[in-house]
Amino acid sequence: MIIEIKDRWAMLVKDDTLRQNSKKPYEVELIFDESWKGFSKTAIFEAGPASVIVALTEDRCTIPTECLKHGSVKLKIGVYGVNGETRKGTVWCETSMIVPDASLGLGSSPGTPLPDDIYSEIMAAIGDLSAAGFEGKTLAEIFREIKDSACACETATDEEVDKVLNDAFGSSSCVPTDPNEEDPCNTATDKEVDDLLDEVFGKQS
Structure with missing residues (x-):
C-alpha cells in the first residue's frame, strides 16, 4: 500500500486487499513532500473500534494486526509529525473495506466445506460456463439469470x-x-x- 503525503493531505496511491484476521503482513509506504523534511513521523491506524499508533521507520510500517480484527470496516490512516516545537498532522486517508473472514460463522465441525470448496461445488453443478452462456459473468449474475429464466417458464417472448x-x-x-x-x-x-x-x-x- 502506498500513500502520498502533501503537507496536510494524504492520498491513497496504491491500495491493497486487506483481509480480516490475515496472517499476511501488510506494509505501508508513505511518500512525503518537502514540507515534512526534518519531522519525526508517527502513523495512526484506525479500523472500527481499534486505534493503534506506530512509529515510522524510513517512512514505512506494517499495518497493526489489531486493526484487521474487524471485517466490513474501512481502515483509516493518518500521520502526525514533530519537529522541535512544530507539530503537524494530516487528514485521514481511507482505504478500501477490510474483507470479512469467510470462515467465521461456518462452524468447525468435520465435513464443513470451506468457501473455495463450496464455490467449486456450485461451479461443477452449473457446468461449463461458456457452453451455458455464462462466460465472463459473476456467480451472483449467474444465479440471477438462472432465477429469472426459471420464473419465465411458459411465458412467450x-x-x-x-x-x-x-x-x-x-x-x-x-x-x-x-x-x-x-x-x-x-x-x-x-x-x-x-x-x-x-x-x-x-x-x-
Whole structure:
C-alpha cells in the first residue's frame, strides 16, 4: 500500500486487499513532500473500534494486526509529525473495506466445506460456463439469470406474440370495402385466437 503525503493531505496511491484476521503482513509506504523534511513521523491506524499508533521507520510500517480484527470496516490512516516545537498532522486517508473472514460463522465441525470448496461445488453443478452462456459473468449474475429464466417458464417472448397475432390477424392493416362485411380480410375467429394463444402460453389448468 502506498500513500502520498502533501503537507496536510494524504492520498491513497496504491491500495491493497486487506483481509480480516490475515496472517499476511501488510506494509505501508508513505511518500512525503518537502514540507515534512526534518519531522519525526508517527502513523495512526484506525479500523472500527481499534486505534493503534506506530512509529515510522524510513517512512514505512506494517499495518497493526489489531486493526484487521474487524471485517466490513474501512481502515483509516493518518500521520502526525514533530519537529522541535512544530507539530503537524494530516487528514485521514481511507482505504478500501477490510474483507470479512469467510470462515467465521461456518462452524468447525468435520465435513464443513470451506468457501473455495463450496464455490467449486456450485461451479461443477452449473457446468461449463461458456457452453451455458455464462462466460465472463459473476456467480451472483449467474444465479440471477438462472432465477429469472426459471420464473419465465411458459411465458412467450414479444417476437412469439407478434408472430401469433400476425398469423391470426394479418401483419398489415386491412380496410374493408364493404362496411357490412362481418369478417374482413384475414380476421381469426375467437376459437382460432384461443387455440393460438394456448400454443404460446400453454393451456391454463
